[in-house]
Amino acid sequence: MTLEAIKQAIQQKLIIQFTYSGRIRIVEPHVLGITKGNTQILGYQVDGESSSGGLPEWRRFDLEKMSDFFVTKELFPGRRPFPSGLHSSWDVELEIVPA
Numbered sequence: 001m002t003l004e005a006i007k008q009a010i011q012q013k014l015i016i017q018f019t020y021s022g023r024i025r026i027v028e029p030h031v032l033g034i035t036k037g038n039t040q041i042l043g044y045q046v047d048g049e050s051s052s053g054g055l056p057e058w059r060r061f062d063l064e065k066m067s068d069f070f071v072t073k074e075l076f077p078g079r080r081p082f083p084s085g086l087h088s089s090w091d092v093e094l095e096i097v098p099a
């Protein structure tokens with residue numbers, strides 16, 4: 001997995017799949033950023049498994065904890081409304097899904 005692959009998935013609105021905490025995650029990647037020194041993806045998890053609640057749902061994922069990452073060929077429609085109406089805070093935004 002490279003930052004460039006993640007950035008391209010965000011720019012092209014392509015769903016990604018990876019393993020996180022031993023569970024397969026299928027995610028629409030919306031923001032790649034850095035917060036408190038951790039590089040993370042904010043994504044809308046649409047399928048797969050989760051130990052912290054139902055799906056679909058917004059989740060943040062630390063890149064260093066992701067494995068078996070790949071970009072699918074499945075498109076997602078673009079930005080989704082956030083429940084608060086605001087983005088999560090970031091120290092640095094590296095990429096954000098286009099409108």
